[in-house]
Amino acid sequence: MTAFFVDLGMAYGWAWFLATVIGVMLIALPLMLGVAMIIYADRKIWAAIALRRGPNVVGPFGLLQSFADGLKVFLQETIIPSAANKGLFLIAPIITFTVALLAWAVIPFGPGMVLANINVGLLYVLAISSLGVYGVVISGWASNSKYPFFSAMRAAAQMISYEVSIGFILICVILYAGTSNLNGIILAQVGHGFGLVNGFVFNILLFPMWVMFLISSLAETARAPFDLTEAESELVAGYQTEYSSMSFALFWLGEYANVLLMCALNAILFFGGWLPPLNIDLIPWFDIPGIIWLLLKILFFFFIFSWVKATVPRFRYDQLMRLGWKVFLPLSLVFVVLVSGWLMLTRYDGNAYQSNCMVARGAIDGAPVSPLCRIEDVQ
Amino acid sequence: MIQTITFYLFAALLILSAVFVIMARNPVHSVLWLIVCFFNAAALMILIGAEFIAMLLVIVYVGAVAVLFLFVVMMLDIDFAELRAGFVKNFPFGIILAIVLLAELVLGFGAYRAGGLDIGMADGTAAPIIGESNIESLGALLYGRYLFLFEAAGVVLLVAMVGAIVLTLRQRSEVRGQNIAHQIARRPEDATYNASPETGKGVRL
Numbered sequence: 001m002t003a004f005f006v007d008l009g010m011a012y013g014w015a016w017f018l019a020t021v022i023g024v025m026l027i028a029l030p031l032m033l034g035v036a037m038i039i040y041a042d043r044k045i046w047a048a049i050a051l052r053r054g055p056n057v058v059g060p061f062g063l064l065q066s067f068a069d070g071l072k073v074f075l076q077e078t079i080i081p082s083a084a085n086k087g088l089f090l091i092a093p094i095i096t097f098t099v100a101l102l103a104w105a106v107i108p109f110g111p112g113m114v115l116a117n118i119n120v121g122l123l124y125v126l127a128i129s130s131l132g133v134y135g136v137v138i139s140g141w142a143s144n145s146k147y148p149f150f151s152a153m154r155a156a157a158q159m160i161s162y163e164v165s166i167g168f169i170l171i172c173v174i175l176y177a178g179t180s181n182l183n184g185i186i187l188a189q190v191g192h193g194f195g196l197v198n199g200f201v202f203n204i205l206l207f208p209m210w211v212m213f214l215i216s217s218l219a220e221t222a223r224a225p226f227d228l229t230e231a232e233s234e235l236v237a238g239y240q241t242e243y244s245s246m247s248f249a250l251f252w253l254g255e256y257a258n259v260l261l262m263c264a265l266n267a268i269l270f271f272g273g274w275l276p277p278l279n280i281d282l283i284p285w286f287d288i289p290g291i292i293w294l295l296l297k298i299l300f301f302f303f304i305f306s307w308v309k310a311t312v313p314r315f316r317y318d319q320l321m322r323l324g325w326k327v328f329l330p331l332s333l334v335f336v337v338l339v340s341g342w343l344m345l346t347r348y349d350g351n352a353y354q355s356n357c358m359v360a361r362g363a364i365d366g367a368p369v370s371p372l373c374r375i376e377d378v379q
Numbered sequence: 380m381i382q383t384i385t386f387y388l389f390a391a392l393l394i395l396s397a398v399f400v401i402m403a404r405n406p407v408h409s410v411l412w413l414i415v416c417f418f419n420a421a422a423l424m425i426l427i428g429a430e431f432i433a434m435l436l437v438i439v440y441v442g443a444v445a446v447l448f449l450f451v452v453m454m455l456d457i458d459f460a461e462l463r464a465g466f467v468k469n470f471p472f473g474i475i476l477a478i479v480l481l482a483e484l485v486l487g488f489g490a491y492r493a494g495g496l497d498i499g500m501a502d503g504t505a506a507p508i509i510g511e512s513n514i515e516s517l518g519a520l521l522y523g524r525y526l527f528l529f530e531a532a533g534v535v536l537l538v539a540m541v542g543a544i545v546l547t548l549r550q551r552s553e554v555r556g557q558n559i560a561h562q563i564a565r566r567p568e569d570a571t572y573n574a575s576p577e578t579g580k581g582v583r584l
Contacts, residue, residue, distance in 0.1 A: 088411070123431070126438055130437070130442025130446075133446055153450070153453075153454075160442075
């Protein structure tokens with residue numbers, strides 16, 4: 001898009017600036033709309049599994065329910081508890097919301113359709129998603145109330161525990177792809193399964209990693225069955241207990257944006273992102289724009305998330321910790337060793353790795369250049 | 380131009396937040412300022428083109444270490460009167476620490492003025508290869524030239540971890556541990572039986 005503005009006769013710096021701002025808008029606004037619709041979808045799926053109707057009053061099929069809720073929340077009075085730490089109390093939901101949006105900067109929606117095509121894309125996602133815990137912890141502490149505080153303690157321990165194994169899982173994927181650029185990871189998955197299927201999940205070493213990643217992403221986003229941070233039978237509403245009005249809505253939006261991000265990561269890391277599922281050209285698969293495949297995969301994973309939420313009972317906290325530290329951590333560590341050992345055996349001369357990187361670099365030429373990949377452009 | 384502006388912006392914010400870390404009355408605020416500090420340091424890293432280090436800084440320090448700090452500090456029962464009472468007692472110690480830091484700063488700036496330290500080797504092996512990405516050149520160095528030092532650092536950290544676990548491990552015999560496999564293997568027929576006791580006799584416990 002930068003090139004377009006340069007053609008209009010703008011200086012490169014201003015063209016880049018304008019293109020980036022438009023790119024941010026193009027990601028953030030549909031994301032907010034998507035979050036509103038996904039909340040509706042979540043409630044509908046949950047209702048269908050519980051043999052209820054779900055929201056069906058506002059708009060056709062209840063489609064406008066989320067907007068009605070949003071309006072209601074918007075018109076509410078903002079209540080700040082008198083004993084709360086005012087500044088932090090107000091900052092916390094903003095942190096949650098901002099952080100949930102930040103990570104989308106590196107998510108590729110198609111070949112070249114990415115806001116910031118940086119070399120350390122996956123690490124950036126890991127870094128940003130590890131910030132999500134601050135919103136929860138700060139809100140819990142600043143509320144100056146028992147239940148939010150318990151919730152904050154739980155959230156801090158839970159998210160750190162699962163980040164460790166998520167880190168190891170991501171290392172396995174990076175090892176296989178030979179790059180941590182998200183576009184490069186997707187391109188490394190072309191025909192990965194027997195030359196037919198696009199996706200790391202069809203690799204016998206990476207399939208268990210995906211299962212663990214799916215479960216860990218449920219825990220990382222504090223979705224049921226790991227929603228110990230807002231277990232309503234124990235903690236009222238967890239860290240959001242004292243919140244009302246827009247600050248509550250920001251938590252709400254941020255949480256679902258995070259869930260969508262985790263669905264997108266599942267799709268990108270293990271199911272070939274914007275690639276069509278099969279690497280055969282019998283049907284013109286590749287003519288369908290990549291963003292449609294990515295959205296379909298995100299929706300598929302979101303369906304799994306809602307399905308799990310509706311069917312699985314909540315974990316007990318010690319079981320959650322046991323699963324994270326005693327099951328996932330050793331298992332993912334073993335798989336890092338297995339994957340790197342297998343790659344040592346099969347790619348010892350390093351040729352495969354080189355070619356992967358070349359593919360990634362060749363294919364991302366058209367992408368908007370972010371300041372972070374200037375080093376890459378030197379060559 | 381914009382590089383210089385952003386550098387001074389981030390550097391000023393870094394120093395300002397570092398000052399607030401020690402000035403803040405509330406330890407929780409201190410930790411939060413420390414996080415702002417880490418962020419600005421990461422931004423400076425990005426400015427010099429070390430995006431990998433920047434991301435690691437955020438992942439490790441902001442994502443894990445600072446959360447643990449916050450975790451501990453939040454549970455402190457803060458008594459401001461007591462904090463001020465300790466001030467006089469620790470004052471001489473603080474002065475000594477400040478003098479040491481000042482001396483280090485003066486030495487560091489003096490050495491810097493005398494000319495930069497050349498970290499790269501004369502034969503150019505340690506200097507980053509132009510065109511390689513951060514991760515690739517760092518990996519080539521860590522797993523090639525500095526493999527032994529890298530692994531030695533890993534062993535030292537492992538020993539430290541084992542030491543910490545050994546120091547804090549308590550064998551508590553009075554507490555009954557939870558055997559998950561045992562619990563899962565338990566079936567209804569192991570635990571329940573039907574009884575039809577006669578009136579006034581009661582049941583077996």
